[in-house]
Amino acid sequence: MAERNRRTVRDLRRGNRSEVLQRLYFDGPMSRQALGPATGLSSGSVSNVVSELTSDGLLEEAGVVDSDGGRPRTLLRVAPDSGRLIGVDVGETRVRVELFDLALTELARAELPLGHQDYDVDLIVRHISAGIAAVLDGNAVQADSLLGVGVGVPGIVDRSAPGGAVVHGQTIGWSAVPLEALLRDAVQLPEGVGFFIGNGAAALGQAEMWFGGGRGARDAAIVLFGSGVGACIVTDGAIHDSPGEWGHLTVNVRGRRCRCGALGCLEAYTGSEALLARWLEAGGRLPEDSDEESGVTALLAAAHPGDPDTAPDPVAVAVLDETAEYLGAGISDLINLFAPERVLIGGWAGLQLGPHILDSVRRYAEGFSLHHPAARVSIEMGRLGPDAVTVGAATLPLADFFANGGRRARPGGRDPEESGEPGWQTVLEGRARR
Incomplete structure (x- = not known):
């Protein structure tokens, strides 16, 4: 019984610290007086x-605010320099490694x-290891100031393996790659x-939900739109800890061969690799x-020449419109299945193509979706x-x-006494309840 009580007190203290930290991080600066009701x-x-948090160096003063008839109140915020984070994007054309402070600057x-x-x-x-060393050495950052290294990868991530996260990336030829164990062996961190x-x-979805177009939803x-395509689904304020392999829904039975080996996947029509292949097949030139x-x-x-005297290439225009149609059809599946308030398009190819095809994507998505x-x-x-x-990885x-x-x-x-639910899901669900 004493052991159970000790754990209860510890968990309560941790929960209180977590609540105050998150409130100040997402909604601060805030005074002590305002933190109570919040x-x-x-x-x-x-x-x-x-x-406690101030003694740990996690909070700092951020000015004062006048109160109604009383003494000015000191505002508090999470100290940006109290820790460092690394985010890694294993992308299609490069491995990008970024070092952030606690405010994600x-x-x-x-x-x-x-x-x-x-x-x-x-x-x-090797690239991840070299990138981590470069961002730390270039800023004279001590590795013990790191809170952790987040890595976003293509494919399904299995966190149940005893040696750490294992990646199943069929489209990139990865079968049960013990990436976490490999990184721990290759990178010497405290x-x-x-x-x-x-x-x-x-990871893209979490970033947009925390700081971008998903806030408040x-x-x-x-949707991540690059060489391949994927999606992050958020329902009732919680991110589904799912593979996000939306790109491998079948949109054309006996259609084009996808990188995964199947026929007719959405990715085989909307991923940038397939997009360029279709353009070349139709007579385009790279x-x-x-x-x-x-x-x-x-x-x-x-398709959109900047010179007013140059006519758009009809082949390029047709390929882009077909891409918008397939993307709209894929998004309609998300709409019909999950009824989201918002669909956001990101990824490097999405950012390039989106301004040119967004209106068409909306039109096709609406046409393929149920009205309600x-x-x-x-x-x-x-x-x-x-x-x-x-x-998002950070x-x-x-x-x-x-x-x-x-x-x-x-x-x-993972905390050894937790159920295994990822920390990001706990934080996001806490934000959704507010």
Whole structure:
């Protein structure tokens, strides 16, 4: 019984610290007096928690505000310099590594290119290791100031393996890759600084829900549109910890061969790799030695020439319209299944193509959707730009830090006495209840 009571007190203290930290992070600066009603904690509990967090260096003063007839009240905020975070985006053309302070202000970045479809596991691990060393060394950051390293990857992430997260990335040739264990072996980080592996589309979605176009929504779908496509689904304020493999829904039975090996996947018609292949098959021409990003740029230039004297290339226009139609059909599946308030389009290809095809995507999505769910949804561009996945990856250790009351979790991103629910889901659900 004594052991149970000890755990109850510890859990209560951790929960109170977590609540105060999250309130100040997302809604601050805020005074001690305002924290009570905002968190539901007593003034004594707020005072004790604020004292603890300030002593730990996690809170700092952020000015004063006048009160009604009383003394001015000191505002508090989470101290941006109280910790460092690293976000990693294992993308289609490069591995991007970014160093952030606790406010997710970028401090440094490293970008390491990948060859065409070069997803060799050893190369990816070396790139991540080199990128982490570069951003830390370039800013004279001590590794023990890190709260964790978040990594967004293509594919399904299985966190149940005893050695840490395992990645199943069929489209990139990864079968049960023990990425977390490989990174722990390759990167020497202090005890307690863990790796947090997540699906890239889910990381993008979390970033948009925390800081971008998803703020305030309880039901949303965030689409990642690059070489492949994926989606993050949020229902009733909680991100589904699912693979996000929306790109492998079948949209054309016996259709084009997808990178995953199946026929007729959405990705085989809307992913940038497939988009360029369809343009070439229809008679389009790519610049020599172009990669996917420059190829998409060339396609857009052909369909929407800047010179008023140059006519749009009808082949490029037709390919883009077909892409919008398939993308709209895929989004209609999300609308019919989940009835989101918002659908946000992100990813590097989505950001390039979106301004040119968004109206068509909306029109096709509405036409393919049931009237009732279609009437309540808005389809917009994501707001966080090309770094959204790295920002989202960095929120993985940050969310776990908050869920643990401002203390690091053990390596692997799991508290040994927790049920295994990811820290980011706990934080997001807490925000949704407010």
